[in-house]
Amino acid sequence: MSTPHPDAGPRPQIGLLLGSVFLAYLGQMTLNPIIAPLSREVGLAEWQIGVTISAAAVMLVVTSQFWGRRSQSWGRKPVLVAAFGLATATMAAFALVAWLGMAGVLTGTALFVLFVLLRGIGFGSAIAAVPPTAQAYIADVTDDEPTRVKGMAGIGAVQGVAMVGGSVLGGLLAAVGLLVPLIAVPALLAAGLLLIAVRLRRETHTELVEQPPRISPLDTRVWPFLVAGFGMFTALGFIQVITGFVVQDRLGLDARATGLVTGGALLAAGVGMVLAQGVIVPRSGWAPPRLLRVGGMIALAGFVALIPDAGATLLFVAILLIGLGLGIATPGYTAGPSLLMRREEQGGLAGLIGATNGLTFVIAPTLGTALYGAWPPLPIVLGTIIMAIVVAFVLLHPRLREAR
Incomplete structure (x- = not known):
């Protein structure tokens, strides 16, 4: 059992930080089921x-x-208030733009540019602050491997719960009309902003790190984990954005039904993630390398099962396995390198992990949707190949086998 770091104060607000992650991702996941039909x-x-x-x-x-x-030099509260404020404003504007698009007032290039500016640049910048802030905080208040792994799994677990809740909420609201979940998203983000502004305690000056170092991705303590994480999330990126299209085209659904069923598919992934990070990882006691190996193999099975067009049941099982596998592997990817870093390096490391995750989605969604237009199974096949390479890497790389 670890003792909270003295810099975190007598009562670490881990639950509140996890709550902020939940609300941020609940907003994002509520939008996901409707993005394809929208x-x-x-x-x-x-x-x-x-x-x-x-x-x-x-x-x-x-x-x-x-x-x-900045979460270490400014403090968690200023960073999260800025992030949630930006997220709320951009998604409120996005809802308005989407409504104008559905009404035919905005079309073509102007609509596309506003989608990129609001949902892409604005919301992307805001959401980028939340996981690194939470990860750096968890690393700051946990000292040993099992507690660190459980803490990082807690972040993933609330993301999984948000995926479940957002999938259900987005799908159900989409059945009423595509505009309804668009209105719900900024409302959820505003609730997160209020929670952080009212409840989160600011650190004292002595708890802050004046100049947190920048962490190089080539750092020998870090890069094997980054390679594994990059591969996993690249594979995921190829299928995540096309899930709505796969559901609509394979099952022959209209826009409203697609939103509902896509919500169910994302719910399956969320259930797998919650089961992995809320039950399996905390009880397993596995070290980060083993989490990467076991999770990678389960996720690979899910990717293989997603390739054939064999009906709704196999589609849902495949997505469940992908969520379960990545849910097991991700705490190994995030906790592993944090155990090798000093306290003042944790913010930079958490940001580097967030940047790596983001990098996987720079090319994969655009390429995945383009490949889907050429031949629907192609992005799934490519994602499967990448996942197979990741599994081989985590099984064979000596640094990952020895990491403690």
């Missing part, structure tokens, strides 16, 4: 939605290290 309702092509998601990923890459280090 794009078709407003007349945007698949590749344009891919570019929008990729723009958000670019902002994750550009801003994650900045946010992670």
Whole structure:
């Protein structure tokens, strides 16, 4: 059992930090089930939605290290207040733009540019602050491997719960009308802003790190984990943005039904993630390398099962396995290198992990949607190949086998 770091104060606010992660991702996941049918309702092509998601990923890459280090030098509260304020404003504006698009007032290039600016650049910059801030905080108040792994799994678990809740909420609200979940998203983000502004305690000057160091991705303590994480999330990126299109095209659904069923598919992934990070990882006691190996193999099985067009049951099982596998592997990817870093390096490391995750979604969604337009199974096949390479890497690399 670890003792909280003295710099974290007598009562670490881990639950509150996890609550902020939950609300941020609940807002994002509520939007996910409707993004594919929404794009078709407003007349945007698949590749344009891919570019929008990729723009958000670019902002994750550009801003994650900045946010992670600022969470140690400015404090968690100023960073999260700024992030939730920006997220609320951009998604409120996005809802308005989407409504104008559905009404035919905004069309073509102007609509596409606003989608990229608001959902891509604005929201991407905001959401980039949340996971690094939470990860750096968890690393700051946990001292041993099992507690660190459980803490990082807690972040993933609330993301999984948010995926479940957002999938259900987005799907159900989409059955009423595509505009309804668009209104719900900024409301959820505003609730997060209020929670942080009222409840989160500011650190004292002595608890802050004046100049947190920037962490190099080539640092020998870090890069094997980054390679594994980059591969996992690249594989995921190829299928995540096309899930709505796969559901609609394979099952022959209209826009409203697609939103509902896509919500169910994302719910399956969320259930797998919650089961992995809320139950399996905390009880397993596995070290980070073993989490990477076991999770990678389960996720690979899910990717293989997703390739054939064999009906709704196999589709849902495949997505469940992908969520379960990545849910097991991700705490190994995030906790592993943090155990090798000093306290003042944790913000930079958390930001580097966030940037790596974002980098995987710069190219994969745009390329995935473009490949889907050429031949629907192609992005799934490519994601499967990448996941197989990741599994081979984590099984064979000596540094990952020895990491403690």
